[in-house]
Amino acid sequence: xxxxxxxxxxxxxxxxxxxxxxxxxxxxxxxxxxxxxxxxxxxxxxxxxxxxxxxxxxxxxxxxxxxxxxxxxxxxxxxxxxxxxxxxxxxxxxxxxxxxxxxxxxxxxxxxxxxxxxxxxxxxxxxxxxxxxxxxxxxxxxxxxxxxxxxxxxxxxxxxxxxxxxxxxxxxxxxxxxxxxxxxxxxxxxxxxxxxxxxxxxxxxxxxxxxxxxxxxxxxxxxxxxxxxxxxxxxxxxxxxxxxxxxxxxxxxxxxxxxxxxxxxxxxxxxxxxxxxxxxxxxxxxxxxxxxxxxx
Numbered sequence: 324x325x326x327x328x329x330x331x332x333x334x335x336x337x338x339x340x341x342x343x344x345x346x347x348x349x350x351x352x353x354x355x356x357x358x359x360x361x362x363x364x365x366x367x368x369x370x371x372x373x374x375x376x377x378x379x380x381x382x383x384x385x386x387x388x389x390x391x392x393x394x395x396x397x398x399x400x401x402x403x404x405x406x407x408x409x410x411x412x413x414x415x416x417x418x419x420x421x422x423x424x425x426x427x428x429x430x431x432x433x434x435x436x437x438x439x440x441x442x443x444x445x446x447x448x449x450x451x452x453x454x455x456x457x458x459x460x461x462x463x464x465x466x467x468x469x470x471x472x473x474x475x476x477x478x479x480x481x482x483x484x485x486x487x488x489x490x491x492x493x494x495x496x497x498x499x500x501x502x503x504x505x506x507x508x509x510x511x512x513x514x515x516x517x518x519x520x521x522x523x524x525x526x527x528x529x530x531x532x533x534x535x536x537x538x539x540x541x542x543x544x545x546x547x548x549x550x551x552x553x554x555x556x557x558x559x560x561x562x563x564x565x566x567x568x569x570x571x572x573x574x575x576x577x578x579x580x581x582x583x584x585x586x587x588x589x590x591x592x593x594x595x596x597x598x599x600x601x602x603x604x605x606x607x608x609x610x611x612x613x614x615x616x617x618x619x
């Protein structure tokens with residue numbers, strides 16, 4: 324069979340039954356589901372569509388061509404994995420998922436894409452007329468990338484990991500900006516295809532981004548800080564008669580933590596501008612005051 328699969332091809336309608344038309348191309352007959360066709364096709368007419376082998380190993384042609392084709396890259400969603408084969412990707416066909424070979428996936432299986440992760444792939448047809456998914460490389464991402472704007476500094480972005488390296492993770496945001504996450508800016512290495520919620524910590528002249536998966540200081544409040552903040556929020560007038568000068572025994576009796584832990588919690592909340600400390604007392608910062616300090 325000449326190279327037909329994974330492409331949009333044209334053939335002649337040669338037969339039909341109650342459910343399907345049959346389209347012949349270069350000696351190969353493809354099934355065409357009649358539910359796709361609004362106006363009946365005439366025998367001998369020409370039909371153009373996307374050709375593939377479905378999960379039942381029948382040759383099929385469809386008018387609803389996916390974006391992912393031979394030499395055409397598009398996004399697909401991972402539906403499952405098989406240790407001995409690779410991951411199966413839904414590219415929009417009703418009865419066919421495309422396999423990305425384990426040879427093209429990370430050596431560590433924990434970094435393989437999981438169900439719901441997204442990969443940019445194209446198709447290739449092997450010598451046995453089987454379709455495989457081909458991962459987009461860095462050049463493909465460079466070709467479709469959009470430059471980031473300077474005002475994105477400190478912005479939150481959603482990005483997908485597309486390249487895992489020892490030096491860090493390369494990602495593309497949902498707006499097609501390219502980004503890089505250094506190992507020091509993450510708790511664990513992202514999976515290939517994983518959707519990540521990141522923060523912009525640098526915008527380069529070439530329009531690429533440095534990103535962090537670590538929370539901002541005010542988002543990284545520890546348990547002691549959270550407990551102290553809750554105590555202030557539940558106080559009658561938003562203040563407590565404690566400070567970093569308070570007696571250790573009184574702190575232990577009221578909060579159940581040491582004075583060292585208490586002082587660290589105060590420090591975190593002061594840095595996050597959640598509280599103030601004056602007149603020997605702790606005061607809760609109101610939402611209006613928080614908003615005002617954020618815009619300063």
